[in-house]
Amino acid sequence: MTRRLAALLPLLVALAACGSPSPSSTTQPTATAPVAISPASPSASASAQPSDSPSPSPTPLPTGEFAGIDGTMADATLSLRTPLAVLIDDNVVARPQAGFNAAALVYQAPADGGEDRYMLVFQAVDAPTIGPVRSGRPFFVRWAAEYRTGLAHYGGDYMTLGQTIPALDGKYIYDLDALAGSGAAFHRVGSREAPHNAYTSTEALRSTAARQGYPATQATGLGVRPYADDAPLASRPTRSSISVPYPRGSAGYTYDRTANLYLRSVAGRPHIDAGDGKRVTARNVVVLFMRQSIDPNSEPGYHRVVLDQVGSGRALLFREGRVWKATWRKDSVGALTRFFDAGGREIPLVRGRTFFQVVATGTKVVYKADPGA
16 A cells, blocks of 8 residues: 555656557557567666565465366466456557457456557466556456456556555455556567557566565465356357447457357457467457446546446357347455346356456447357
8 A cells, every 4th residue: 555655646647648548549550460569678667666565375286277267277387376467558559469369358348538448367378478558447456356366557547546456455456567566577669659568478477476475376265157168069050240339449259150269350350469460269258238437536637437347237148159138247346247147047158268348338239149048
């Protein structure tokens, strides 16, 4: 808490650069091919600072394979690591971004200024390049709290830095702020303009987290979602598609029946991960409809988005070419968001990456899919 408040004043000076959309935000990119974003050494000014947070004792890992936060099986040394959540830019000049295909979970949600942003959550798979990294928002912090993650971001707005993170740091999240003690984990590239040029990696984040005394293994007793194995090929629908609207371009998904996954598009173009040069894919797509409003305590000149995350609401859950008209429920800040069918039964996901598409209540989502069982 002391470290966070001491850092708040210089962060507010940098806030306008982190929080406001680029003047070119209405221009669509002309290419979707991967871009070269080579790792660079951290700036000399981005030095690690000592943390006053407690240093939890690491829990010895069991042997064997365990399911991670995405339901996939991996060796305990990977599947039981403390997850890492990284906040990612989605201004059109920031595309294509890096890190999606290594993430276990991905959140996309509205942000201020007509923008949206992503949160990528990593666990068993490492990513050598992640970014561009941007500033924090309270709703992303609360989703990160569901998995007890290290939270990587480049500063944030007043509510994030002054209230949300201090209330959750050390209990539900472990703060990795590039502008307040964790700068050694981040670097800027010369091929893009600030603020769309800050990058990191899972290796750098885990190294910095270890120096700050954060736990290497995930919290015990962490809630888990139910997961199901793949349905046989013969029982999968032949066609399915999804389109979720956002101001800077719809998120689209086309179902691949043979591979049993969804191929992702952004603004009508294939979504390419700049880190590995491959098409971004999802095994599950969950659309969360949430009440959206503007924080009356927003800093002058800003209109910060508020999402009603705790409680319940409507959801659409897509997996294996089918759709469930569902209800989402989140009972507290630290509780998992779960999904239930009309009979009150929790709906399993298939093992693998899930995209959570968050939109305002009343948003029209267009899809073609067989009904879920």
